[in-house]
Amino acid sequence: xxxxxxxxxxxxxxxxxxxxxxxxxxxVLHSACSYQDSPADAIWNFRDxxxxxxxxxxxxxxxxxxxxxxxxxxxxxxxxxxxRRGDGSFISNRLSRLGLPMLIFLPLxxxxxxxxxxxxxxxxxxxxxxxxxxxxxxxxxx
Numbered sequence: 001x002x003x004x005x006x007x008x009x010x011x012x013x014x015x016x017x018x019x020x021x022x023x024x025x026x027x028v029l030h031s032a033c034s035y036q037d038s039p040a041d042a043i044w045n046f047r048d049x050x051x052x053x054x055x056x057x058x059x060x061x062x063x064x065x066x067x068x069x070x071x072x073x074x075x076x077x078x079x080x081x082x083x084r085r086g087d088g089s090f091i092s093n094r095l096s097r098l099g100l101p102m103l104i105f106l107p108l109x110x111x112x113x114x115x116x117x118x119x120x121x122x123x124x125x126x127x128x129x130x131x132x133x134x135x136x137x138x139x140x141x142x
Contacts, residue, residue, distance in 0.1 A: 009084070015073055015076070015077075018069065018073065019070070019073055022066050022069055022070055022073075025062050025066050026066065028058075028062065029058075029059055029062045029063060029066065032055040032058050032059050033047075033055075033059060034046050034047050034048055035047070035048050035051055035052060035055040036051050036052070036053075036055040036056040036059055037051035037052055037053045037055070037056055038051065038056060045117065045120030045121060046120055078090070081093065
C-alpha cells in the first residue's frame with residue numbers, strides 16, 4: 001500500500017482528541033509537581049515551600065491512568081500500521097521517524113538535562129550552582 005492509499009484511510013478523530021486531552025493533562029500534572037507537599041529530596045527539584053497535599057493527590061489521580069491511555073493509543077495505531085504496511089515497512093518507518101531524531105538529539109539533550117538538574121539542586125542547597133554538582137557525581141557513580 002503506498003502513501004496516497006494510506007492517506008485515503010479516514011482519521012479517527014476521537015483518538016486525536018483523547019491524545020490531545022492527555023497531553024493537556026500532562027501540562028497540568030507537571031505544573032502541579034512544583035506545588036505538591038512531598039519530601040524535599042523528591043525528584044522534582046523546583047518546588048514551592050508551602051506545598052499542598054491537594055496537588056499531590058491530583059498528580060496521583062492523573063498519573064495513574066494518563067500514561068496507560070497513551071500506551072493504549074500507541075499500541076492501537078502501531079497495530080493498524082503493521083496491518084496496513086507489514087512488519088518490515090513498519091520497522092523502517094519507526095526507525096526513520098523515532099530512531100533517527102533520537103540519535104541526533106540525544107547527545108544534545110543529555111547534557112542539557114544534567115545541567116538543569118545541577119542548576120535546580122544548586123539553587124535548592126544554598127543558592128549556588130556549584131552545590132548542585134553532587135547530582136552529576138552521583139549519576140556517574142551509578
